[in-house]
Amino acid sequence: MKTASIDHIVEDLFQAEKNVRTLPQFAQDVPEFNEERAYDVQELLIEKKCREEGTAVSGWKLGLTSKAKQQMMGVHEPSYGVLLKNMSLNEGETHSIDGFIHGKLEPELAFVFKEDVMGDYITAAQIIQSTAYVLPSFEVIDSRFEAFKFTLLDAVADNSSSCRYILGNQILSPEAVDMRLGGVVFRKNGEVAATSTLAAVMGNPASAIAWMANKIAKRGQYIQKGQVVLSGAITQAIHIEPGDHFSASFDGFGTIHASFKTGE
Ligand code: OOG
Ligand code: MG
Numbered sequence: 001m002k003t004a005s006i007d008h009i010v011e012d013l014f015q016a017e018k019n020v021r022t023l024p025q026f027a028q029d030v031p032e033f034n035e036e037r038a039y040d041v042q043e044l045l046i047e048k049k050c051r052e053e054g055t056a057v058s059g060w061k062l063g064l065t066s067k068a069k070q071q072m073m074g075v076h077e078p079s080y081g082v083l084l085k086n087m088s089l090n091e092g093e094t095h096s097i098d099g100f101i102h103g104k105l106e107p108e109l110a111f112v113f114k115e116d117v118m119g120d121y122i123t124a125a126q127i128i129q130s131t132a133y134v135l136p137s138f139e140v141i142d143s144r145f146e147a148f149k150f151t152l153l154d155a156v157a158d159n160s161s162s163c164r165y166i167l168g169n170q171i172l173s174p175e176a177v178d179m180r181l182g183g184v185v186f187r188k189n190g191e192v193a194a195t196s197t198l199a200a201v202m203g204n205p206a207s208a209i210a211w212m213a214n215k216i217a218k219r220g221q222y223i224q225k226g227q228v229v230l231s232g233a234i235t236q237a238i239h240i241e242p243g244d245h246f247s248a249s250f251d252g253f254g255t256i257h258a259s260f261k262t263g264e
Contacts, residue, residue, distance in 0.1 A: 065232030
């Protein structure tokens with residue numbers, strides 16, 4: 001596949017996000033487009049965003065790690081993406097949706113690392129051992145593709161629909177959390193929208209992160225000390241409209257909140 005076409009895809013995805021408009025999905029129409037090329041696009045897109053937006057990498061995100069999300073999107077494999085410092089929002093504030101094309105919100109368990117995690121036979125136990133603390137979070141996802149529809153390769157190129165993330169303020173040691181039975185109640189405007197437990201994320205969110213650690217090792221990358229990793233949505237994602245208030249209560253952690261409006 002020609003470098004020129006890769007560069008073209010990177011530019012289209014960058015401009016779509018910047019100008020808050022959608023693109024048609026492309027992966028099925030580009031000959032020789034495969035998973036490796038899709039992650040090449042993602043890497044170049046992240047480099048461009050760091051350069052042009054004056055930001056830096058803060059961590060990673062997993063996508064499509066739960067059956068609820070896989071069924072919702074019609075994609076049956078997980079993916080990963082990169083988080084940037086300028087994607088981070090403060091918990092409890094009211095956020096503008098003006099920069100989102102068709103943003104959706106999802107509750108996730110976030111991990112913050114106390115050491116580098118390097119290697120290609122990483123286990124869930126090693127992930128837990130290298131984690132400084134875990135905390136509840138929200139991810140705002142926003143696909144740059146029309147009608148939020150894509151194949152796995154489109155979504156990978158689009159940095160796995162990453163948009164913003166919100167970390168809660170209550171932290172726990174990973175050993176203190178039941179990574180399977182820990183319950184989550186996701187509410188929109190006071191009503192229960194979805195309930196689940198942490199096992200929805202590949203049996204255990206730490207296993208999902210181990211999957212990613214092994215996957216990025218193939219590209220010579222690793223989770224670094226201080227980085228945050230979102231382990232993937234525990235429930236389905238819910239469309240955000242101005243005036244919406246969301247909360248997610250996590251067993252043992254309390255509740256995180258996010259509200260949305262139009263305007264700055
Ligand atoms: C892909 C990203 C999914 C998650 O947590 O499952 C994701 C998408 O559904 O747009 O972030
Ligand atoms: Mg997510």
